[in-house]
Amino acid sequence: MRVAILGAAGMIGRKLAERIAATGLLGGKSVDAMTLVDLAIPQVAEGFAGTRDAFAADLSAPDVASRVVADRPDVIVHLAAIVSGEAEADMAKGYRVNLDGTRALLEAIAEVEGYCPRLIYASSLAVFGAPFPAKIPDDYYLTPLTSYGSQKAMGELLLNDYSRRGFIDGIGIRFPTICIRPGKPNKAASSFYSGILREPLNGQEAILPVGDDVRHWFASPRSAVEYINHAATLDTAAMGAQRCMTMPGVSATVGEQIEALRAVAGDAAVALICRVPDPAVLNIISGWPRDFDTARALSLGFRAESTFGEIIAVYLEDEMRQKP
């Protein structure tokens, strides 16, 4: 099986490529060729026995999409995107990469006769906007309140339409907020959700800008990769026309995150969390969803952690090399 990963230099793309390299498999099938694409040239995961190609390119630029589909990958994982903050700050760039890039990929696929790859599309909780119910079901209407969310919702419509017409066999995955992200804090409003756990686990202070009662939707990086692994060979016959859905995750408050940290690392770790309320951050995340009904994804076999303790355990195992 041939696999192409667009956005392969990002955290999920990199981990996915590493997993394929380590196991030789995606969705239980043997992978004999892997193409990795990102704006910066992606590192080729070590240990992969198959044919590898990696190049730096912008999917929305001419001929890049044709190059991606030139060797007809069986599975295309489309993670390439301008993230929320940048898409809001630079509207033209967001539409160009997130909408035009996705269309360029779909058009390049449609132009190849007799070709209908599995296309796994990274969508986002940002397709939903307040107000919403306590638990958001998959048939809740899409009311994005950012340009990024609008672009992702348009991508979902394209994925459904091109699937219906038989050009692709698409699956759209709305990722939970990934936690604990490895590495350093970033400028995303959501950065603290990982930071208040990651920094104390590494003996460092972390800033908590919101109150303990703030609730959000999470899964581990390992689950993020596993969604893609599962989607790669999932039978889509039962999915019908609606190809996009929210992935399973853990709904947890900041207070529950902190208690999960205390359970594994004690009071000393929790004491490293500095409460510095930031009304700007609170204002942004107050419009974010808190909980989801993911019955559809669960019925299709998608899985994630079921407690925040499990999410922390994944970080300890995968990033700090602690045995379970």
Add this chain to the structure above:
Amino acid sequence: MRVAILGAAGMIGRKLAERIAATGLLGGKSVDAMTLVDLAIPQVAEGFAGTRDAFAADLSAPDVASRVVADRPDVIVHLAAIVSGEAEADMAKGYRVNLDGTRALLEAIAEVEGYCPRLIYASSLAVFGAPFPAKIPDDYYLTPLTSYGSQKAMGELLLNDYSRRGFIDGIGIRFPTICIRPGKPNKAASSFYSGILREPLNGQEAILPVGDDVRHWFASPRSAVEYINHAATLDTAAMGAQRCMTMPGVSATVGEQIEALRAVAGDAAVALICRVPDPAVLNIISGWPRDFDTARALSLGFRAESTFGEIIAVYLEDEMRQKP
């Protein structure tokens, strides 16, 4: 006030231009300039006292959108679209005109500093797809099952996003099926809804391809023009981020249409309806919506007929010049 009508050669565009020409008004405000654009050069409505410009152009072609916004119309009515059947038959053309054309217009507007026109966007019931509830509310999720419906749903997302960012003051109008359309039958699957009334009212036979129990959502051409008239100067402050909604209309079965015809034109007219069941037509329209909850549009002051008898009366008055 300056008004631009894109798609001005279509039935609704033409009637809108005629109304503005006859009254000198749109939304109660005086119109002193009117720009009419369509693929074929639109007829300039007679009797208009203001400045007129009419030209043939494809909105998705380079520089056409800039020309439309060059004299900064206060209200832009965007009716230009490839219709459902053609967008399904020619996918590239549908995306080019319906999606790229709309984006080109929005981008041309965004490029003019300090300019924020009222943009009235013609959306469609085709943004909804089966299965749906008996009455579809405005917060029902969009599940288009055609490329046309997908393009219109993407246009709604664009309208919301560009409104949120302050480039336009947008209102998206989901038109009911317009009935009784004047003129000749066409190849649309919905053509018979007008034909079974229009032809008998003119002493001619009409084909009815479906059963009496088929239910659908209707309004008159006069209501279609009045939605736009109302939207032109409506205060959008209370609309929030969701700028698109289904317009009020009449939910009626074919049997109710026929009884309304009998009430005004008698058994002889009804006898001109020939029942020739067509499973292909039935199959297409069985996926169409039947009834809507339009509380939101009603609360914003949009109105339509409340019985099918009124819809027929509008045809008699406006197209057959019969006094009410």
